[in-house]
Amino acid sequence: MASGVDSFYFLSLGFSLLQVVKCDCMKMVRQKIQIKKIDNLTARQVTFSKRRRGVFKKAQELSTLCDAEIALIVFSATGKLFHYSSSSMMQLIERHRGLSENSDKLGQPSLQLLKENNSYAMLSKMLVDKTRELRNFNRQLMGEELQGLDMDELIKLEKMVDGGLNHVVEAKNDKCLKEISLLKKKESKLMEENAKLKKQAEKSEGTGNGIEQSNSSDCTSNSRGSDTSLRLGLPFAN
Incomplete structure (x- = not known):
């Protein structure tokens, strides 16, 4: 009976040792391997x-x-x-090479487009700044926003205004002279047309007078013939 108990004890102890060894092995397997050379x-x-x-x-x-x-x-x-x-290894390599070249070509327009966008942004900023300067300058020419100008700038602006005013006056005078010349030409043309119409009217009046004189002469001749006929017919009355 004692030997049976001892055998059961040793079997239990062996099973426990196997469980411990199994757990240790599982821990060793699950341990991550460090990736290094x-x-x-x-x-x-x-x-x-x-x-x-x-x-x-x-x-x-x-x-x-x-x-x-x-x-x-x-x-x-x-x-x-x-x-x-x-x-085929060579076909796959050539395919990869072709795709790489195409991707490089596709990447170049992107860089070019980026450069163009940067240039466009710079030009847009320059245009905005220039427009602002011109707007301020026009206001200064109109006598506005002059507080920030010093004496030299005011003198320069005055000369520019005077020069611009002189150009305006010259342009106005030149325009007036051209309009006067054009009116004179129109007046001369109207006078010529009036003279032609006057001559035509005088000619028409002369032709009318000649026709009236001819008609009066015919009437006189007819009246004389009638008188003669009457005189010749008197003896037949007795």
Whole structure:
């Protein structure tokens, strides 16, 4: 009976020790591995071989599951080449190169557009500043906002106003002379037209007088003929 109890005790103790060892192993497995360069050359080569096969396997699975085109190129620390491609490696490389060139070309207009936008912003600011200066200058020419000007600026502004006024007067006088000349030309043309109309009227009056004289002569001749006929018919009355 005692031997049976001892056996049960040892079995329980062994089971407890197994549980402790299992927990320690699980803790060791779950511990994160620090990612850094492996100093031991042999361990480094073993890790490289395992990880490379794992990466290539994952790439193959990704290509099969998702119908993706994948190309992997790996050089070991000793310079040995390892590669994997789901299709032609050269075709995938050329495709990648073409996309890279297109992306570079697409990036250039963006830089050019950025430069143009900066230039446009500078020109817009210059235009706003120049417009403000011209607006202030026009107000000063009208005699407004003169408080901030010193004596030299006031004298300069006075000369500019006088010069501008002289130009205005000259332009006005020139305009008046041109209008007077135009009116004289119109007057001369009207006088010529009036003279022509007067001559035509006089000519029409002369023609009318000649027709009246001819009609009066015909009437006189007719009256004389009638008198003769009457005189010749008197003897037949007796």
